[in-house]
Amino acid sequence: EDKVVQSPLSLVVHEGDTVTLNCSYEVTNFRSLLWYKQEKKAPTFLFMLTSSGIEKKSGRLSSILDKKELSSILNITATQTGDSAIYLCAVLLYSGAGSYQLTFGKGTKLSVIP
């Protein structure tokens, strides 16, 4: 069975702190790993990582994939209260007949307090 495991499950930090969220996976037919941010509605896309060792950055967020270790990290520097959300890691898998699907981890709930 395909598995995506995130840690920690929840995290409380103060504004200005730097956080690292972890994601590991054991899957078949891996294509890429994605990070999403979910506040009150649907997940919103952050990053897609396909190649190992290449960091993707967007503002204070960055992420990198390690295909040898089957894992990824999401870093957030200088956290703000607006970063409070659930961060979801998902692995894109080939599911046959030209279809792909995302298998999600259980998420890390990040709370940033002023």
Added chain:
Amino acid sequence: DTAVSQTPKYLVTQMGNDKSIKCEQNLGHDTMYWYKQDSKKFLKIMFSYNNKELIINETVPNRFSPKSPDKAHLNLHINSLELGDSAVYFCASSPPGYSGNTIYFGEGSWLTVV
């Protein structure tokens, strides 16, 4: 224009009822999905469907059935609703081939079974 739209957004219904959630995408995508997000925020694939094949997650009870009248629609029909069906149901779509950042989610349908 909303890319992936779901209706209803909120639904409260009694145990034993049969209900449907509709999903439409105007992106011309070939593949559509239904995900269930439970109270612990775990997003799990239920179905993926394209022109050729329906792929069912084997853990989904057969009370749940997807119905696709055409390529732009994938409705979710649920028979004999149970309390444990209460969750947020997300529809999503993606184009042929793979590109994880082109999986688009609807805004979710909040189902409460009482």
